[in-house]
Amino acid sequence: MADEDLPAVGGAAEAVEAVFREERGLLLASLVRRFGDLDLAEEVTSEAIEAALRHWPAGGVPARPGAWLLTTARRKAVDRLRRDQAYAARLAVLRADAERDEALAPAADATGAGELPDERLQLFFTCTHPALAAEDRTALTLRCLAGLTTPEVARAFLVPTATMAQRIVRAKKKIREARIPFRVPGPDELPERLPGVLQVVYSVFTEGYAASSGPRLQRLDLAEEAVRLARILRRLLPAVRASRRAWTRSSSARSPAVSRSAGSRRRSIRARRTASRPPGSSGRPPGSSRCCSSSTPGATRGRARRASRCSWRGRTGGAGTGR
Amino acid sequence: MKYMLLIHSGAVDEQGGAPSCTVEDWMAYDKAVRDAGIHVSGESLADLVTATTVRVSPTGERTVTDGPFAETRELLGGFLVIDVPDLDAALDWAARCPGSRDGGAVVVRPVADFGA
Structure with missing residues (x-):
């Protein structure tokens, strides 16, 4: 970009x-x-x-x-x-x-x-449909709901852009031709489908928190995207708020570094961040201890500002060209 | 939207049927599909030992062979074409199919639409 x-x-x-x-x-x-x-x-x-x-x-x-x-x-x-x-x-x-x-x-x-x-909830369920391959679900969610360009999604997965473009094209073809519906599952299906949505958000967050590969341990841009996705979901899904709240309370005091890093416009990020955990999971997110100890809050904040500026530039540039 | 459900049987007993799927199960399923008004077509296939393969070479020569006899235990035992609004509905019908139980599997394939 x-x-x-x-x-x-x-x-x-x-x-x-x-x-x-x-x-x-x-x-x-x-x-x-x-x-x-x-x-x-x-x-x-x-x-x-x-x-x-x-x-x-x-x-x-x-x-x-x-x-x-x-x-x-x-x-x-x-x-x-x-x-x-x-x-x-x-x-x-x-x-x-x-x-x-x-x-x-x-x-x-x-x-x-x-x-x-706001019809994004439908789009969440389409992008994370179990009929799509697991990695395609995450890629599509980043592409369609987090607004990342294909090169950015490719970077997130550390694969060449062409590979990611192909994967996204294939997933979209499946949605179109197999007619994966654009709808929110009914209350009876929701328990089955919601974990899939949350899993995608959580895997984005985990990758940002403790990157599985690449030169950096933390990729705050990805963690921030997960937070943003979780925030959107939280707003759209009042039914799951109660269960999220319990987890939020139990973990909100644990790792302030990432939450501070997003700057003052997201003071309550800590609480929202926790919404990205899949239901029934508990305990500390992977990498959180490293996150707290490896950097001072000030240093993290500086990096995050740079990261968010960069990712915005990337997005602006990709708006017209990225597919 | 038409979907073909390819019904692959799992473990097969001596009679060639799935152990815990009774004929009644299949009849009930067939009736449910017809009652729902989504039935397009469907057949159950005869035993695999009766299968014959035909190939025609570029020169037009016809080769007929016995089989194939799959190495795996999952064999295509039948198919069903249903007309439902979307993939979720097709997946629901696939899940209700007796052939999806006992190690069996139902593969859902959208039927290509050439805009006819």
Whole structure:
């Protein structure tokens, strides 16, 4: 990911970063539900974000950035689908959808409700479906929900980018062609499926906490992604909060280094971090003792700032090109 | 969306049937599939000793051989094509199939859709 290729985003960079990190998954989930095609959804999401990076620094961030992105992505999708007659049926769905959304839009404005319905939970369950290979689940989750580019996911797994790109393409093909549904399992299936979702989040966290390979022991960028995923999940899954809370209480005093490292904007990260543990597990996360003893909090904080800046740059650059 | 369930039998007794799956189990399953309105087609295959393989060479020469006789104990014993909305539904029906028990396995394959 070459930083110098990026356009200068100037003062809008922070606003774009905040919006992009939060909105990408939302947008993607929303589009996947509409098209039932992860590939198409990803492409137009990237294109919409690319357009945002081009327009927002000059024209300012729109009042409803999420809606702006959704509209842009939907237009781009319509353009694409028009070119492909095989997708005519989907196009009809999309049109009906757009009309319905427009009819609903004034109501949403009046209530001040969230811009996009949060459909990321469905996407979580699709990405972590047991019909996908275990490593593909983690890769897809990082790609689709954490918003990492394919080169970043490849780095996380320490495999060549081409290998990871192939793996992701294969997984997306399976989702599309075997028709892995985009839905939240019913209450009867949830106990069976939820551990799979949490396992993915936890394996991302573990890899960040005590890397299995590579020059660094800790990879705070990955640990942070896991925290972010866990935070999203926690918000989306009120039912599991109670069980998470118990674990949080028992472990929140244990390892402050990583939680401090994320900086002041995530003061309660310690509590959220714990949500990434699979149900029924207990005790200290792997590597936590090393984490506490190997560095002073100050040093960790500095590294983390650099890490988060770098990972954002990577993401910005990958928005248009990464697949 | 059509899915083919390839029913591989596990351990087989002297009669060629799975030990704890009764004919009644299969009949009940077959009835459930038909009642659900998802049945497209399905057959149970005759014993593997009756299998014959045909190959045609590039010159058009036909080779007919006895078999194949699988080395493994898991043999394709039958198939079922069902029409359900998505993979989760297909997996549920596969799990209900008596052939998925007792060391057997049901492989779920989406039927290719060429947009016809």
